[in-house]
Amino acid sequence: MSTSQARLNLGDKFPDFTAQTTVGPIKFHEWKGDSWAILFSHPADYTPVCTTELSKANSLAPEFExxxxxxxxLSIDKVEDHKGWIKDIGDYAGKPGLSFPIIADEGRELAIKFGMLDPEEKDKTGLALTCRAVFIIGPDHTLKLSMLYPATTGRNFTEILRVIDSLQLTMTNKVATPADWKKGEKCMVVPSVKPEDVSSLFPKGVTVCPMPSGKQYMRFTPDPVNDDTCTKK
Structure with a gap:
Protein backbone atom coordinates (compact mmCIF):
# COMPACT_ATOMS: atom_id res chain seq x y z
CA MET A 1 0.00 0.00 0.00
CA SER A 2 1.37 3.40 -0.99
CA THR A 3 1.54 5.91 1.86
CA SER A 4 2.28 8.95 -0.29
CA GLN A 5 -0.05 11.54 1.19
CA ALA A 6 -1.81 14.39 -0.57
CA ARG A 7 -1.69 17.94 0.70
CA LEU A 8 -4.87 19.99 0.97
CA ASN A 9 -4.39 23.74 1.03
CA LEU A 10 -6.80 26.34 2.37
CA GLY A 11 -9.16 27.38 -0.40
CA ASP A 12 -8.83 24.06 -2.25
CA LYS A 13 -12.01 22.32 -3.32
CA PHE A 14 -12.42 19.45 -0.85
CA PRO A 15 -12.52 16.27 -2.95
CA ASP A 16 -15.75 14.34 -3.21
CA PHE A 17 -15.65 10.68 -2.14
CA THR A 18 -17.90 7.72 -1.45
CA ALA A 19 -17.64 5.74 1.76
CA GLN A 20 -19.36 3.23 3.98
CA THR A 21 -20.50 4.73 7.28
CA THR A 22 -22.53 3.86 10.35
CA VAL A 23 -25.61 5.36 8.61
CA GLY A 24 -24.98 3.54 5.31
CA PRO A 25 -23.08 4.52 2.15
CA ILE A 26 -22.62 8.23 1.48
CA LYS A 27 -21.33 10.45 -1.29
CA PHE A 28 -19.66 13.25 0.63
CA HIS A 29 -20.71 16.33 -1.37
CA GLU A 30 -24.26 15.02 -1.62
CA TRP A 31 -24.37 14.26 2.12
CA LYS A 32 -22.94 17.66 2.96
CA GLY A 33 -25.11 19.70 0.60
CA ASP A 34 -24.64 23.45 0.97
CA SER A 35 -23.96 23.25 4.72
CA TRP A 36 -20.72 23.76 6.57
CA ALA A 37 -19.08 20.48 7.59
CA ILE A 38 -16.36 19.20 9.87
CA LEU A 39 -14.54 15.95 9.08
CA PHE A 40 -12.36 14.67 11.90
CA SER A 41 -10.28 11.50 11.91
CA HIS A 42 -9.46 9.04 14.68
CA PRO A 43 -6.57 6.56 15.00
CA ALA A 44 -8.75 3.54 15.79
CA ASP A 45 -11.93 2.31 17.45
CA TYR A 46 -11.97 1.38 21.12
CA THR A 47 -9.11 3.75 21.95
CA PRO A 48 -9.33 5.96 25.04
CA VAL A 49 -8.61 9.45 23.67
CA CYS A 50 -10.89 8.91 20.65
CA THR A 51 -13.71 7.81 22.95
CA THR A 52 -13.45 11.05 24.95
CA GLU A 53 -13.41 13.09 21.73
CA LEU A 54 -16.45 11.50 20.14
CA SER A 55 -18.30 11.74 23.46
CA LYS A 56 -17.50 15.45 23.64
CA ALA A 57 -18.46 16.06 20.00
CA ASN A 58 -21.75 14.25 20.57
CA SER A 59 -22.56 16.35 23.63
CA LEU A 60 -21.82 19.50 21.60
CA ALA A 61 -23.95 18.41 18.64
CA PRO A 62 -26.60 21.11 19.34
CA GLU A 63 -23.86 23.79 19.16
CA PHE A 64 -22.64 22.54 15.79
CA GLU A 65 -26.22 22.30 14.53
CA LEU A 74 -13.47 8.75 10.28
CA SER A 75 -11.69 5.73 11.74
CA ILE A 76 -9.73 2.90 10.13
CA ASP A 77 -11.97 0.10 11.44
CA LYS A 78 -15.07 -1.58 10.04
CA VAL A 79 -18.63 -0.28 10.25
CA GLU A 80 -19.51 -3.21 12.54
CA ASP A 81 -16.72 -2.18 14.91
CA HIS A 82 -17.88 1.43 14.79
CA LYS A 83 -21.40 0.40 15.79
CA GLY A 84 -20.11 -1.55 18.78
CA TRP A 85 -17.84 1.33 19.78
CA ILE A 86 -20.77 3.77 19.66
CA LYS A 87 -22.28 1.92 22.64
CA ASP A 88 -19.13 2.66 24.67
CA ILE A 89 -19.10 6.27 23.50
CA GLY A 90 -22.71 6.76 24.53
CA ASP A 91 -22.15 5.11 27.90
CA TYR A 92 -19.11 7.31 28.61
CA ALA A 93 -21.00 10.44 27.58
CA GLY A 94 -24.16 9.47 29.43
CA LYS A 95 -26.01 10.03 26.15
CA PRO A 96 -26.90 6.88 24.17
CA GLY A 97 -26.31 6.82 20.43
CA LEU A 98 -24.30 9.12 18.19
CA SER A 99 -25.73 12.10 16.32
CA PHE A 100 -23.31 11.92 13.38
CA PRO A 101 -21.86 9.17 11.15
CA ILE A 102 -18.46 7.48 11.39
CA ILE A 103 -16.71 6.58 8.13
CA ALA A 104 -15.08 3.14 7.79
CA ASP A 105 -11.62 3.58 6.20
CA GLU A 106 -10.23 0.06 6.62
CA GLY A 107 -7.79 0.35 3.71
CA ARG A 108 -6.66 3.83 4.79
CA GLU A 109 -7.47 5.15 1.31
CA LEU A 110 -9.07 8.35 2.63
CA ALA A 111 -6.43 8.76 5.35
CA ILE A 112 -3.76 8.70 2.64
CA LYS A 113 -5.73 10.85 0.22
CA PHE A 114 -6.21 13.61 2.78
CA GLY A 115 -2.82 13.40 4.51
CA MET A 116 -4.14 12.02 7.78
CA LEU A 117 -1.48 9.42 8.64
CA ASP A 118 0.65 9.82 11.75
CA PRO A 119 4.16 8.45 11.02
CA GLU A 120 4.95 8.12 14.73
CA GLU A 121 2.00 5.95 15.72
CA LYS A 122 1.61 2.38 14.43
CA ASP A 123 -0.94 -0.38 14.91
CA LYS A 124 0.03 -3.90 15.99
CA THR A 125 0.81 -4.84 12.37
CA GLY A 126 3.17 -1.88 11.94
CA LEU A 127 0.84 0.21 9.76
CA ALA A 128 0.60 3.94 10.45
CA LEU A 129 -2.46 5.10 12.35
CA THR A 130 -4.42 8.17 11.40
CA CYS A 131 -3.62 11.37 13.26
CA ARG A 132 -6.34 13.58 14.71
CA ALA A 133 -7.07 15.68 11.64
CA VAL A 134 -9.73 18.38 11.56
CA PHE A 135 -11.05 19.69 8.26
CA ILE A 136 -13.65 22.45 8.24
CA ILE A 137 -15.31 22.77 4.86
CA GLY A 138 -17.47 25.69 3.77
CA PRO A 139 -20.82 25.69 1.95
CA ASP A 140 -18.92 26.01 -1.34
CA HIS A 141 -17.03 22.74 -0.62
CA THR A 142 -13.71 24.57 -0.15
CA LEU A 143 -11.35 23.90 2.75
CA LYS A 144 -11.62 26.76 5.25
CA LEU A 145 -9.42 25.40 8.05
CA SER A 146 -7.28 22.36 8.81
CA MET A 147 -5.64 21.24 12.05
CA LEU A 148 -3.47 18.17 12.61
CA TYR A 149 -3.06 16.79 16.12
CA PRO A 150 -0.83 13.79 16.88
CA ALA A 151 -2.60 10.61 17.92
CA THR A 152 -1.58 11.14 21.55
CA THR A 153 -3.20 14.59 21.92
CA GLY A 154 -6.97 15.01 22.17
CA ARG A 155 -8.64 17.92 20.44
CA ASN A 156 -10.15 20.99 22.11
CA PHE A 157 -13.72 21.17 20.78
CA THR A 158 -14.29 24.53 22.45
CA GLU A 159 -11.53 25.87 20.20
CA ILE A 160 -13.07 24.18 17.16
CA LEU A 161 -16.38 25.94 17.84
CA ARG A 162 -14.51 29.21 18.36
CA VAL A 163 -12.77 29.00 14.98
CA ILE A 164 -16.06 28.11 13.28
CA ASP A 165 -17.56 31.27 14.78
CA SER A 166 -14.60 33.24 13.45
CA LEU A 167 -14.75 31.66 9.99
CA GLN A 168 -18.45 32.30 9.63
CA LEU A 169 -18.15 35.87 10.88
CA THR A 170 -15.18 36.87 8.75
CA MET A 171 -16.57 35.24 5.60
CA THR A 172 -19.45 37.71 5.49
CA ASN A 173 -18.02 40.83 7.15
CA LYS A 174 -14.98 43.05 6.64
CA VAL A 175 -13.45 42.03 9.96
CA ALA A 176 -10.81 39.72 11.39
CA THR A 177 -10.72 38.22 14.89
CA PRO A 178 -7.81 38.89 17.28
CA ALA A 179 -5.98 36.43 19.50
CA ASP A 180 -8.22 34.58 21.95
CA TRP A 181 -11.34 36.20 20.45
CA LYS A 182 -14.71 34.77 21.46
CA LYS A 183 -18.09 35.27 19.84
CA GLY A 184 -19.55 38.65 20.80
CA GLU A 185 -16.21 40.30 21.56
CA LYS A 186 -14.67 43.14 19.58
CA CYS A 187 -13.29 42.35 16.14
CA MET A 188 -10.64 44.08 14.05
CA VAL A 189 -11.24 45.99 10.83
CA VAL A 190 -9.34 44.29 8.00
CA PRO A 191 -6.40 46.27 6.57
CA SER A 192 -8.02 46.50 3.12
CA VAL A 193 -10.70 48.87 4.47
CA LYS A 194 -9.62 52.43 3.68
CA PRO A 195 -9.85 55.06 6.46
CA GLU A 196 -12.38 57.06 4.46
CA ASP A 197 -14.71 54.03 4.30
CA VAL A 198 -14.64 53.15 7.99
CA SER A 199 -17.52 55.35 9.14
CA SER A 200 -19.92 54.09 6.46
CA LEU A 201 -19.02 50.44 6.93
CA PHE A 202 -18.98 50.52 10.74
CA PRO A 203 -21.55 53.10 11.93
CA LYS A 204 -21.38 51.81 15.53
CA GLY A 205 -17.79 53.05 15.66
CA VAL A 206 -14.17 52.01 15.39
CA THR A 207 -11.55 52.45 18.08
CA VAL A 208 -7.94 52.88 16.99
CA CYS A 209 -5.27 51.61 19.39
CA PRO A 210 -2.28 53.98 19.17
CA MET A 211 1.03 52.30 18.34
CA PRO A 212 4.64 53.58 18.67
CA SER A 213 4.97 53.47 14.88
CA GLY A 214 2.16 55.98 14.52
CA LYS A 215 0.46 53.69 12.04
CA GLN A 216 -3.30 53.37 12.61
CA TYR A 217 -3.77 49.71 11.75
CA MET A 218 -5.01 48.41 15.12
CA ARG A 219 -8.69 49.17 14.53
CA PHE A 220 -11.34 47.55 16.72
CA THR A 221 -15.10 47.42 16.19
CA PRO A 222 -18.04 45.61 17.86
CA ASP A 223 -18.87 42.09 16.72
CA PRO A 224 -21.07 42.61 13.62
CA VAL A 225 -23.28 39.69 14.72
CA ASN A 226 -24.54 42.00 17.45
CA ASP A 227 -24.44 45.05 15.19
CA ASP A 228 -26.94 44.59 12.37
CA THR A 229 -26.13 47.98 10.92
CA CYS A 230 -22.63 46.82 9.98
CA THR A 231 -22.37 46.63 6.18
CA LYS A 232 -21.71 43.18 4.72
CA LYS A 233 -19.25 42.42 1.96
Missing amino acids: KRGVKMIA
Missing part, protein backbone atom coordinates in the same frame (compact mmCIF):
# COMPACT_ATOMS: atom_id res chain seq x y z
CA LYS A 66 -26.89 25.87 15.68
CA ARG A 67 -24.01 26.98 13.46
CA GLY A 68 -25.25 24.94 10.49
CA VAL A 69 -22.29 22.55 10.65
CA LYS A 70 -22.62 18.84 9.85
CA MET A 71 -20.19 16.52 11.65
CA ILE A 72 -18.68 13.32 10.32
CA ALA A 73 -15.89 11.22 11.85
Whole structure:
Protein backbone atom coordinates (compact mmCIF):
# COMPACT_ATOMS: atom_id res chain seq x y z
CA MET A 1 0.00 0.00 0.00
CA SER A 2 1.37 3.40 -0.99
CA THR A 3 1.54 5.91 1.86
CA SER A 4 2.28 8.95 -0.29
CA GLN A 5 -0.05 11.54 1.19
CA ALA A 6 -1.81 14.39 -0.57
CA ARG A 7 -1.69 17.94 0.70
CA LEU A 8 -4.87 19.99 0.97
CA ASN A 9 -4.39 23.74 1.03
CA LEU A 10 -6.80 26.34 2.37
CA GLY A 11 -9.16 27.38 -0.40
CA ASP A 12 -8.83 24.06 -2.25
CA LYS A 13 -12.01 22.32 -3.32
CA PHE A 14 -12.42 19.45 -0.85
CA PRO A 15 -12.52 16.27 -2.95
CA ASP A 16 -15.75 14.34 -3.21
CA PHE A 17 -15.65 10.68 -2.14
CA THR A 18 -17.90 7.72 -1.45
CA ALA A 19 -17.64 5.74 1.76
CA GLN A 20 -19.36 3.23 3.98
CA THR A 21 -20.50 4.73 7.28
CA THR A 22 -22.53 3.86 10.35
CA VAL A 23 -25.61 5.36 8.61
CA GLY A 24 -24.98 3.54 5.31
CA PRO A 25 -23.08 4.52 2.15
CA ILE A 26 -22.62 8.23 1.48
CA LYS A 27 -21.33 10.45 -1.29
CA PHE A 28 -19.66 13.25 0.63
CA HIS A 29 -20.71 16.33 -1.37
CA GLU A 30 -24.26 15.02 -1.62
CA TRP A 31 -24.37 14.26 2.12
CA LYS A 32 -22.94 17.66 2.96
CA GLY A 33 -25.11 19.70 0.60
CA ASP A 34 -24.64 23.45 0.97
CA SER A 35 -23.96 23.25 4.72
CA TRP A 36 -20.72 23.76 6.57
CA ALA A 37 -19.08 20.48 7.59
CA ILE A 38 -16.36 19.20 9.87
CA LEU A 39 -14.54 15.95 9.08
CA PHE A 40 -12.36 14.67 11.90
CA SER A 41 -10.28 11.50 11.91
CA HIS A 42 -9.46 9.04 14.68
CA PRO A 43 -6.57 6.56 15.00
CA ALA A 44 -8.75 3.54 15.79
CA ASP A 45 -11.93 2.31 17.45
CA TYR A 46 -11.97 1.38 21.12
CA THR A 47 -9.11 3.75 21.95
CA PRO A 48 -9.33 5.96 25.04
CA VAL A 49 -8.61 9.45 23.67
CA CYS A 50 -10.89 8.91 20.65
CA THR A 51 -13.71 7.81 22.95
CA THR A 52 -13.45 11.05 24.95
CA GLU A 53 -13.41 13.09 21.73
CA LEU A 54 -16.45 11.50 20.14
CA SER A 55 -18.30 11.74 23.46
CA LYS A 56 -17.50 15.45 23.64
CA ALA A 57 -18.46 16.06 20.00
CA ASN A 58 -21.75 14.25 20.57
CA SER A 59 -22.56 16.35 23.63
CA LEU A 60 -21.82 19.50 21.60
CA ALA A 61 -23.95 18.41 18.64
CA PRO A 62 -26.60 21.11 19.34
CA GLU A 63 -23.86 23.79 19.16
CA PHE A 64 -22.64 22.54 15.79
CA GLU A 65 -26.22 22.30 14.53
CA LYS A 66 -26.89 25.87 15.68
CA ARG A 67 -24.01 26.98 13.46
CA GLY A 68 -25.25 24.94 10.49
CA VAL A 69 -22.29 22.55 10.65
CA LYS A 70 -22.62 18.84 9.85
CA MET A 71 -20.19 16.52 11.65
CA ILE A 72 -18.68 13.32 10.32
CA ALA A 73 -15.89 11.22 11.85
CA LEU A 74 -13.47 8.75 10.28
CA SER A 75 -11.69 5.73 11.74
CA ILE A 76 -9.73 2.90 10.13
CA ASP A 77 -11.97 0.10 11.44
CA LYS A 78 -15.07 -1.58 10.04
CA VAL A 79 -18.63 -0.28 10.25
CA GLU A 80 -19.51 -3.21 12.54
CA ASP A 81 -16.72 -2.18 14.91
CA HIS A 82 -17.88 1.43 14.79
CA LYS A 83 -21.40 0.40 15.79
CA GLY A 84 -20.11 -1.55 18.78
CA TRP A 85 -17.84 1.33 19.78
CA ILE A 86 -20.77 3.77 19.66
CA LYS A 87 -22.28 1.92 22.64
CA ASP A 88 -19.13 2.66 24.67
CA ILE A 89 -19.10 6.27 23.50
CA GLY A 90 -22.71 6.76 24.53
CA ASP A 91 -22.15 5.11 27.90
CA TYR A 92 -19.11 7.31 28.61
CA ALA A 93 -21.00 10.44 27.58
CA GLY A 94 -24.16 9.47 29.43
CA LYS A 95 -26.01 10.03 26.15
CA PRO A 96 -26.90 6.88 24.17
CA GLY A 97 -26.31 6.82 20.43
CA LEU A 98 -24.30 9.12 18.19
CA SER A 99 -25.73 12.10 16.32
CA PHE A 100 -23.31 11.92 13.38
CA PRO A 101 -21.86 9.17 11.15
CA ILE A 102 -18.46 7.48 11.39
CA ILE A 103 -16.71 6.58 8.13
CA ALA A 104 -15.08 3.14 7.79
CA ASP A 105 -11.62 3.58 6.20
CA GLU A 106 -10.23 0.06 6.62
CA GLY A 107 -7.79 0.35 3.71
CA ARG A 108 -6.66 3.83 4.79
CA GLU A 109 -7.47 5.15 1.31
CA LEU A 110 -9.07 8.35 2.63
CA ALA A 111 -6.43 8.76 5.35
CA ILE A 112 -3.76 8.70 2.64
CA LYS A 113 -5.73 10.85 0.22
CA PHE A 114 -6.21 13.61 2.78
CA GLY A 115 -2.82 13.40 4.51
CA MET A 116 -4.14 12.02 7.78
CA LEU A 117 -1.48 9.42 8.64
CA ASP A 118 0.65 9.82 11.75
CA PRO A 119 4.16 8.45 11.02
CA GLU A 120 4.95 8.12 14.73
CA GLU A 121 2.00 5.95 15.72
CA LYS A 122 1.61 2.38 14.43
CA ASP A 123 -0.94 -0.38 14.91
CA LYS A 124 0.03 -3.90 15.99
CA THR A 125 0.81 -4.84 12.37
CA GLY A 126 3.17 -1.88 11.94
CA LEU A 127 0.84 0.21 9.76
CA ALA A 128 0.60 3.94 10.45
CA LEU A 129 -2.46 5.10 12.35
CA THR A 130 -4.42 8.17 11.40
CA CYS A 131 -3.62 11.37 13.26
CA ARG A 132 -6.34 13.58 14.71
CA ALA A 133 -7.07 15.68 11.64
CA VAL A 134 -9.73 18.38 11.56
CA PHE A 135 -11.05 19.69 8.26
CA ILE A 136 -13.65 22.45 8.24
CA ILE A 137 -15.31 22.77 4.86
CA GLY A 138 -17.47 25.69 3.77
CA PRO A 139 -20.82 25.69 1.95
CA ASP A 140 -18.92 26.01 -1.34
CA HIS A 141 -17.03 22.74 -0.62
CA THR A 142 -13.71 24.57 -0.15
CA LEU A 143 -11.35 23.90 2.75
CA LYS A 144 -11.62 26.76 5.25
CA LEU A 145 -9.42 25.40 8.05
CA SER A 146 -7.28 22.36 8.81
CA MET A 147 -5.64 21.24 12.05
CA LEU A 148 -3.47 18.17 12.61
CA TYR A 149 -3.06 16.79 16.12
CA PRO A 150 -0.83 13.79 16.88
CA ALA A 151 -2.60 10.61 17.92
CA THR A 152 -1.58 11.14 21.55
CA THR A 153 -3.20 14.59 21.92
CA GLY A 154 -6.97 15.01 22.17
CA ARG A 155 -8.64 17.92 20.44
CA ASN A 156 -10.15 20.99 22.11
CA PHE A 157 -13.72 21.17 20.78
CA THR A 158 -14.29 24.53 22.45
CA GLU A 159 -11.53 25.87 20.20
CA ILE A 160 -13.07 24.18 17.16
CA LEU A 161 -16.38 25.94 17.84
CA ARG A 162 -14.51 29.21 18.36
CA VAL A 163 -12.77 29.00 14.98
CA ILE A 164 -16.06 28.11 13.28
CA ASP A 165 -17.56 31.27 14.78
CA SER A 166 -14.60 33.24 13.45
CA LEU A 167 -14.75 31.66 9.99
CA GLN A 168 -18.45 32.30 9.63
CA LEU A 169 -18.15 35.87 10.88
CA THR A 170 -15.18 36.87 8.75
CA MET A 171 -16.57 35.24 5.60
CA THR A 172 -19.45 37.71 5.49
CA ASN A 173 -18.02 40.83 7.15
CA LYS A 174 -14.98 43.05 6.64
CA VAL A 175 -13.45 42.03 9.96
CA ALA A 176 -10.81 39.72 11.39
CA THR A 177 -10.72 38.22 14.89
CA PRO A 178 -7.81 38.89 17.28
CA ALA A 179 -5.98 36.43 19.50
CA ASP A 180 -8.22 34.58 21.95
CA TRP A 181 -11.34 36.20 20.45
CA LYS A 182 -14.71 34.77 21.46
CA LYS A 183 -18.09 35.27 19.84
CA GLY A 184 -19.55 38.65 20.80
CA GLU A 185 -16.21 40.30 21.56
CA LYS A 186 -14.67 43.14 19.58
CA CYS A 187 -13.29 42.35 16.14
CA MET A 188 -10.64 44.08 14.05
CA VAL A 189 -11.24 45.99 10.83
CA VAL A 190 -9.34 44.29 8.00
CA PRO A 191 -6.40 46.27 6.57
CA SER A 192 -8.02 46.50 3.12
CA VAL A 193 -10.70 48.87 4.47
CA LYS A 194 -9.62 52.43 3.68
CA PRO A 195 -9.85 55.06 6.46
CA GLU A 196 -12.38 57.06 4.46
CA ASP A 197 -14.71 54.03 4.30
CA VAL A 198 -14.64 53.15 7.99
CA SER A 199 -17.52 55.35 9.14
CA SER A 200 -19.92 54.09 6.46
CA LEU A 201 -19.02 50.44 6.93
CA PHE A 202 -18.98 50.52 10.74
CA PRO A 203 -21.55 53.10 11.93
CA LYS A 204 -21.38 51.81 15.53
CA GLY A 205 -17.79 53.05 15.66
CA VAL A 206 -14.17 52.01 15.39
CA THR A 207 -11.55 52.45 18.08
CA VAL A 208 -7.94 52.88 16.99
CA CYS A 209 -5.27 51.61 19.39
CA PRO A 210 -2.28 53.98 19.17
CA MET A 211 1.03 52.30 18.34
CA PRO A 212 4.64 53.58 18.67
CA SER A 213 4.97 53.47 14.88
CA GLY A 214 2.16 55.98 14.52
CA LYS A 215 0.46 53.69 12.04
CA GLN A 216 -3.30 53.37 12.61
CA TYR A 217 -3.77 49.71 11.75
CA MET A 218 -5.01 48.41 15.12
CA ARG A 219 -8.69 49.17 14.53
CA PHE A 220 -11.34 47.55 16.72
CA THR A 221 -15.10 47.42 16.19
CA PRO A 222 -18.04 45.61 17.86
CA ASP A 223 -18.87 42.09 16.72
CA PRO A 224 -21.07 42.61 13.62
CA VAL A 225 -23.28 39.69 14.72
CA ASN A 226 -24.54 42.00 17.45
CA ASP A 227 -24.44 45.05 15.19
CA ASP A 228 -26.94 44.59 12.37
CA THR A 229 -26.13 47.98 10.92
CA CYS A 230 -22.63 46.82 9.98
CA THR A 231 -22.37 46.63 6.18
CA LYS A 232 -21.71 43.18 4.72
CA LYS A 233 -19.25 42.42 1.96
